[in-house]
Each structure stands twice: as structure tokens, then as C-alpha cells.
Amino acid sequence: MIMLKPKRLRLRGKEQDDQEQELEQETEKLEDYEKEALEAIEEVKQKEEVIKAKREKKKKIGLPKRKEYSVEEHGELVEYSPPVGWSVIEEYWLLEPYCKAFIIYNEEEQEYRYQVVEPRLDPYETEVYGHLSVLLKERLEEKFFEDEKVAKELILKETFDELIDAVGFELEDRSYYKIWYYIMRDFLYYDKITPLMLDSMLEDISCNGVEKYMYIFHRNYTNLRTNIIFDDPDELDS
Numbered sequence: 487m488i489m490l491k492p493k494r495l496r497l498r499g500k501e502q503d504d505q506e507q508e509l510e511q512e513t514e515k516l517e518d519y520e521k522e523a524l525e526a527i528e529e530v531k532q533k534e535e536v537i538k539a540k541r542e543k544k545k546k547i548g549l550p551k552r553k554e555y556s557v558e559e560h561g562e563l564v565e566y567s568p569p570v571g572w573s574v575i576e577e578y579w580l581l582e583p584y585c586k587a588f589i590i591y592n593e594e595e596q597e598y599r600y601q602v603v604e605p606r607l608d609p610y611e612t613e614v615y616g617h618l619s620v621l622l623k624e625r626l627e628e629k630f631f632e633d634e635k636v637a638k639e640l641i642l643k644e645t646f647d648e649l650i651d652a653v654g655f656e657l658e659d660r661s662y663y664k665i666w667y668y669i670m671r672d673f674l675y676y677d678k679i680t681p682l683m684l685d686s687m688l689e690d691i692s693c694n695g696v697e698k699y700m701y702i703f704h705r706n707y708t709n710l711r712t713n714i715i716f717d718d719p720d721e722l723d724s
Contacts, residue, residue, distance in 0.1 A: 553659050555583060560660045563667070566603040571595075576706075580684045584667040587685055589707060600702055600710040602681040604671075605664035614655050615665045621649050622673065642673055678714060 553559065563583050568574055568590045575598070576589040588601040607615060625645055630638060646669055650657065657665070671680045682691050682702060690703035693716065700714045 552662055555659070555663050557583065560663070563605045563660070563664055564603045565606070566601065568601075572599070580681045581667075584663075584671075585681050585684070587681065587687075589704075589710075598707045598710055600704060600707070600712045602712060602714055604681070605667055607664060607668070608661075611657075611661050611665055614657065614661075615668055617653070617655075618646065618649055618665065618669060619672065621653070622646065622669065625649070626673075638674055639670070642670065678716070682712070682714065 555563075564586050566574075566577075566586070566588055568588070571594060572590045572592050574588055575591045578587055579585070580587050580602075584605060586603045588603060590599050590601055591597070592599075622642070622645060626641070630641060643666075646666065650662075671677065676683045679691065679700070682688060682700070685702075687705050688702045689705060691700065692702070693700045696716055696719050698715065700712045700716075702710055702712055704710050
């Protein structure tokens with residue numbers, strides 16, 4: 487019995503050595519994990535600092551500022567010439583400098599008509615407008631469309647400018663203001679019928695269906711056909 491004790495002690499000593507070695511290995515692994523975790527955290531912090539610095543720099547620099555619109559520098563945004571046989575009787579702003587109403591008259595037909603004139607977009611401006619409309623719908627929060635208390639025009643304008651800068655659309659000032667009108671018209675007002683809704687001289691607006699001209703009742707000229715027409719049934723349902 488006495489002779490076995492040293493052997494058991496040696497066995498226990500080996501087991502203890504193995505356990506200590508395993509513990510040491512686990513400790514080393516844990517230290518490696520901790521080191522990697524700390525390095526990862528530090529890397530994230532550095533990235534956050536870089537992003538924060540960029541944001542602060544952007545705040546200080548700000549988005550490129552547009553020159554305030556002026557007729558002298560940018561020209562008229564709306565241009566109109568009546569059809570042959572028609573003459574302009576009266577014209578007035580509905581939303582200056584973006585939208586005008588023209589009352590025209592045909593002597594032969596003895597007829598008055600109401601013409602809405604808005605900025606005419608060229609193919610590139612039309613493409614930019616389409617892209618921005620989609621992006622704005624994705625970017626703006628749902629409450630923008632539901633909460634009347636939100637400063638919608640300010641939010642829309644800021645987002646509009648940010649998207650132009652982010653996507654890199656190259657726009658001259660005149661094109662910028664033309665596109666901004668349609669964005670404002672469609673997101674803040676009443677889409678295609680906005681000009682009619684803004685005219686305080688109108689007492690009634692009527693539409694008899696798709697692909698038919700809308701009619702209005704004007705205080706000074708009574709019933710008039712407009713140049714506004716809906717080509718898509720979905721436009722009438724919206």
C-alpha cells in the first residue's frame with residue numbers, strides 16, 4: 487500500500503499538469519479573443535469618428551447653394567403663345583414664378599378658354615424628375631404624407647437637395663427650379679389640378695372622365711374648357 491502512493495502522486499501530478507496546460511491554453515485563447523474584440527471595437531470607433539467628422543464637415547460646408555431665382559438671370563420659367571386664331575385676353579399668376587393662367591379667345595368660334603401654363607421640361611429634366619420622385623417616395627417618412635403639422639415644404643426641399651447632391655445630378659439653376667416646381671406640386675399640393683385649386687377666381691371644377699378636358703366656372707368668364715386632361719384612370723382615382 488505504501489509503495490503505491492508515489493505512483494498515485496505522480497499520476498495526480500501529470501493530471502494536474504495536463505489540466506494546467508489546458509487552462510493555460512484556454513486562457514491564451516480567451517486573451518486572443520479579447521484582443522480581437524478590443525481591436526474590432528477600436529476599429530468601429532475609428533470608423534464612427536471618421537463618419538462623424540465627415541458629417542460635421544458637411545454641416546459646416548453645407549450643400550451647394552443655388553442662386554435665388556430671378557427673371558433677369560434665369561429667364562421666364564413659363565412661356566406661352568396661343569394657337570392660331572386665338573388671342574390672349576387676360577393672364578395672371580397662380581403660383582409665381584412657376585404657373586400662370588391665360589384666358590384666350592377665338593373670334594370666329596366666339597369661345598373663351600382657360601389655359602394653364604407650367605414650366606416645360608426637356609427630356610433630361612423629365613428623367614431627373616422621374617428619378618427624384620421615386621427616391622423621395624422611398625426616403626420620406628409615412629408621417630410626411632399624413633401629418634398636416636409637419637413643416638412639409640422644408641422637409642421636402644431639404645430632402646430634394648440632398649438627393650440631387652447624393653446622386654450627382656447636374657442641373658443648371660433654371661432646370662433646378664423647373665423640376666422643383668413639379669416636385670412641390672405633386673408632393674405638397676394636388677398634382678395635375680394644383681393650378682386650378684390655387685385659382686381664387688374659380689368657383690367650380692369638373693371632370694367628365696378619362697381623356698376628356700376638365701371644365702371650370704370662372705367668376706368673370708363663366709364656363710370654360712381648360713387644357714388639363716387625364717389620360718390615366720388611376721390619376722382620377724388618386
